[in-house]
Amino acid sequence: MPLTLADFDYALPPELVAQAPLPQRSASRLLVVDGERRTDSQFVDLPQWLRAGDLLVMNDSRVLHARLLGRKESGGQVEVLVERLLEPDVVLAQVRASKSPQPGSRLRLEDVLDVEVLGREGEFYRLRFAGDAAELIEQHGRLPLPPYIERTAEAPDELRYQTVYARETGSVAAPTAGLHFDHDLLAKLREKQVEVAYVTLHVGAGTFQPVRVENLAEHRMHTERYLLPQSTADAIAATRARGGRIVAVGTTSLRVLESAALDGKLKVGAGETALFVTPGFKFRVVDLLITNFHLSKSTLLMLVSAFGGLEEIRDAYRHAIAARYRFFSYGDAMLLHRKST
Incomplete structure (x- = not known):
């Protein structure tokens, strides 16, 4: 039976929508999901969940005053x-x-x-x-906070609604999985010999557009510009050669990598993507995904359900709500293992 919009609905207590960042970036909680196994952790402990030789792929897009x-x-x-x-x-x-x-x-x-x-x-x-x-x-212009943050942008948001590694200006929304990384955590990851590479995807305003059709096959994504540098493709090849894993930091990084590999081989360079990932999608590049919690009925919830498993994500979200995790852009994070097929 085909999946419909109702399959990605859930009830979220409004007080769990994070309205401001925590005092420290890496102080967020981290829910680790590997199939049916769920572990409550802290984002600062991310190095213990990764291995020497793994590769983090981060989106270095910077938010415009859009x-x-x-x-x-x-x-x-x-x-x-x-x-x-x-x-x-x-x-x-x-x-x-x-x-x-x-x-x-x-x-x-x-x-x-x-x-x-x-x-x-x-x-x-x-x-x-x-x-x-x-x-x-x-x-x-003004910094464009998401519509579910019920306040206007303030001076601290100028710093905290950007990743510490943002450098290519062009997004109208932050690639929020990266907001949890601070320089100390990046140093600890380097000490563990976890490598880092970058892609660029400029997040468009369409990221906040709701899916308005019950039949998901009728939904059309807005296109977004991306760049996959040769250096990142080389880092991915080297990671594969040494048996490491590709860890996408955020759904935007994942969409770049999977868009560039739709034909089976990773294509370097600039492009545009309207990739709509739903359960049944064949992932070719990404092994693990770091991501925040996403809105009900959103394309991002559909993507993580495709990656981690529909029932597994439903269970994880029920757990996160019961455990009072913080949701959305300034909220907590998940580390998802790709569901084996």
Whole structure:
């Protein structure tokens, strides 16, 4: 019987949605799931769960100040969430307004930026900035916290809603599994001879879009840009040769690796992915996955269910709720072993 949206529903007490980060990044809890075995641990103890020769693959994308508030020429309020950069002065963005802005009209954002509406692309708009869009957005925009965090971004979020290794600006949401790593923990992993490599996937606003169809085969993912460097492909090959395991840090890293290997061989370089991973997907690269807890009925919950096993993930989430784990972007983490098929 085909899986439907209802198969990925669960009830979460609202107080378990983490509204702020813990004082220390690596102080989060860690639920280790290996088939039917579940172990409560701490993220700072991650080195004990990995082996010398394993390879962590991390997404080094950096979050843009992608949220901008302003007004239309008519005076109506607008909220803009930049999805991606298309050209040096053109972006693709979500625009929330009481009435849709028309092509040729202008938006005044943050009282300093005059932006031209070029047209629509589905549910997004193409907007032209008067200058380098990335620089202007970084200078005048706001950090876009997820919609389930019920507050506006504050000064500490500028640091804590970025990974310590973020360097390639382009995401509108943090690759949150990486938020748990601090420099001390990375040093301990190096001491254990666990290696690190990087990919880049710029997370789009579509990551927060709900699945609106019961039949999952009808859902279409938004595309996201990624880069798989030759150095990372070489590190993966070397890890395989020495019998180590590939550990994806976050669903974004996993989607890069599995997208690049859809034809059976890892393809180096830049690309775009709309990979929608559901149970039954054949994983070719990733052996373990570090990930946070995900929203009910989300594509990310479907991905982890494909990776760790549908029933195993259901049991793990029931356990996490009963044990009062913290959920979502600023919440706790899981270390998942890929379910053998």
